[in-house]
Amino acid sequence: IQVQVDGLNQDTVYLANYYGNKLYYSDTTVTDAKGRLTFPGRPYEQCGKHAIVIPGPKYFEFMAVTEDIVIETNAADPTANVNVIESDENKVFYEFLGFIGERRAIAAPYERTLGDSTATETQIQEARQVLTDLGEEVGAEQQRILNVHADKLFAKYLNMVLEPTIPEAPKNIANAQELQYRWYLDHYWDRVDFDDPRLVHDGSFHQILDTYWTRVLPQVPDTLLNSADRLIARAAGNDEMFKYITHYITFNSESSQVMCMDKIFVHMIDTYYATGQATWMNEEQLKKVMDRADELRDSQCGSIIPNIILPGLDQETWMSLYDIEAKYTAVLIWESTCGHCKKELPKYKELYKEWHPKGLEIYAIGNDFEPEPWQEFVEEQEYTDWINVSDNPLINAQDSASALIYGGVTTLKSLNFRTTFDVFATPKVFLLDKNKKIIGKQIGAEQMGDILGRLEEMERKGIPY
Template sequence: MASAMIALATISYAQAPHTIQVHVDGLSKDTVYLAHYYGNKLYYADTTVTDAEGHLTFPGRPYAECGKHAIVIPGPKYFEFMAVTEDIVIETKASDPSKFVNVIESEENKVFYEFLGFIGERRAIASPYEQTLDDSTATETQIQEARQVLTDLGEEVGAEQKRILSVHGDKLFAKYLNMVLEPTIPEVPQNIANAQELQYRWYLDHYWDRVDFDDPRLVHDGSFHQILDSYWTRVLPQVPDTLLNSADRLIAKALGNDEMFKYIAHYITFNSESSKVMCMDKIFVHMVDTYYASGQATWMNEEQLKKVMDRADELRDSQCGSIIPNIILPGLDQETWMSLYDVDAKYIAVLIWESTCGHCKKELPKYKELYKKWQPKGLEIFAIGNDFDPEPWQEFVEEQEYTDWINVSDNPLINAQDSASALIYSGVTTLKSLNFRTTFDVFATPKVLLLDKNKKIIGKQIGAEQLGDILGRLEKM
């Protein structure tokens, strides 16, 4: 389990005058690793070998790289500690290193382990009462008693957390602890009609008050990742424009703190690229253009940066909010060239599909029914055949009677280099039209882009049923 948590990474760090000295009873000339947290993941940072009695020493961490760390011994087993700019002396046992930690020197880690001991004691007390709540045979009296005990324990933990913040507010552990404490939302007067909305706005405005944006060490603990992930995926509405504006505001808070800027920018960029939420690619392209292409992603080498920027370029023409490039391709007869920009409709669904695609064959009848319902209300479908050979596409369209909407496709002849060049230079078509698979990042079909009357992309990657729902909502606006 421990090995799954630890990413194999080698990172070199500058030396510091203080040291991390550990004695692990039960080790003898064994290899031991120093690992550090980056967000919620552990990465190897240094390695050494114990002496015959299990003693080892690591150089202390530079300030910007301080944070929650771990000593990883064979097994693998590990225990965590707070690496800060002070000498640290800890002893433990190889049989269970996290259980037998004894902090000999380090005020930071004494506070850290005192709190862990406090929490461990409360968990032991809580365990039988939690079992009572899960016991279907428990009496109402037992349930009420269990709830009261657990409530009291929760209040004790809260009081201890507040004590640590008050007495040890200068400690790094106190900053980590503060990050996981939710802001206390003030009560709203009873005569206020939109009380929940006001409380939500207050919560948003004060969500990041618990974070010291000047401290680079805060990213070296899972608590920072926890509140960032919660903010991005649960607190904020999953609306791309709202998320995009919130991303810029959050990153602005971290400017000047390279470690935090890197963590937030990286998280938002790659979360938006992999998100299943419609139109999140808009955020990915914005992040790359604003923070990567501008030279601010100093942690990436040239090859990595090029890969990210190339990916943004691949998504650029199909991102929500942009005007779709004109697509000019031959129609069903493969002789009449048809232009997307010539389509005059309130809504246009660009439907990219192929006749050999099983999923397409299941979806197309749904789009056919949708077209019958919505064509009188202003919907047009511009269907692009993704078959490289036009004959199967033509036969399928005609046999299944998908001839009511606009059908276009390419073919090997027009894609031949000489033909393509001649067609482009003569103005018959465009490079983006002939390369529509690249233009629209087509890796799977069917792929649908919903356009408004101005040819702006307002939806993508949507099935027929979802498309119908979106059109219904648009008509009510």
């Protein structure tokens, strides 16, 4: 990779590579007095969209492929002044960038017209027509590149951003939209060569993966989980793509705000990390993510919640979660000093009044380390209709805890409920079915009411949940 940047003189320059939609430094060198620099070519699996970063910082992009690359530009505006001396790949790339730049310049005044409240109807119609024509020109040029330069990496990148054209559904079909959606799902990844490791080195791959995962697929954990396994299976043998997809899904599910996505995180760790397939991680990193999966295991959706046995409001009567016989059980972990808890508890009180006759029980666990404030608050606010339990320093003392556990009074997971349920903030809420399976979590009272209503409706229709 040979580059001359006029205006540089013994300056430090970086070679950066895209990994998904992010740019990372991968090499560095110093120019000579005339701004000339050289980087070694990239191995095939590391080829893709790269950038030369000069002081400023400023940079220009290019396609690093397995051919000699010779490029000239200047330090004042490196992107605008690129001249590709040698590299068929980059000549195609920069010809397209030039084509797009010209069309954008033509489109700019017409786009301003559409945003101008004083524009006449004639001007608006003219602007729309021009922009439509320009869009068709761009589409035709993209198709030409795909046809003429199908062997180029840039053509593969370009193809990834082109949406599949959904065919018209047959006439007189009642579920035409559903049929078209299924076709779109089935053909969404047709534009991706799953054998080419270079595809992950461009933002377009991240874009279509992110769109697929967060917008195309229904945000239902079981559906997402099955789709994740199918997608990862398609990348088998392509280490770069396998790594990118697996990492994206794993950590997107861990940080997601969608209910029950931790189920996917635990599945990913168990299936791909604990089995030794995450070869990019060292032992310490693997242990960290596997420990995190273990922390979430007992509280993930779809699992049977561990039995919790804690003393009730009198701190003498031990009450077991599994002893509750109810169609639905809400486990509510809260504390008397938590402001958000104080706002939510009255709502749960109203929810309980409405839904207790229909089969809802609440097993409320006090998270206060001392029982007195919790007891006083429960009694003062009259939250005594449902089951209230909590721990206390006495039962958590080592000798006491051991005696209670070995005596069969309670369990380690009960006394360690904060760890069992990954309690870092309150309120922490779980909705259970009659078998104590977790069917919802981290939901407010109003959302729980909606979910219970939907579950009842599903039951009436004979739909399993």
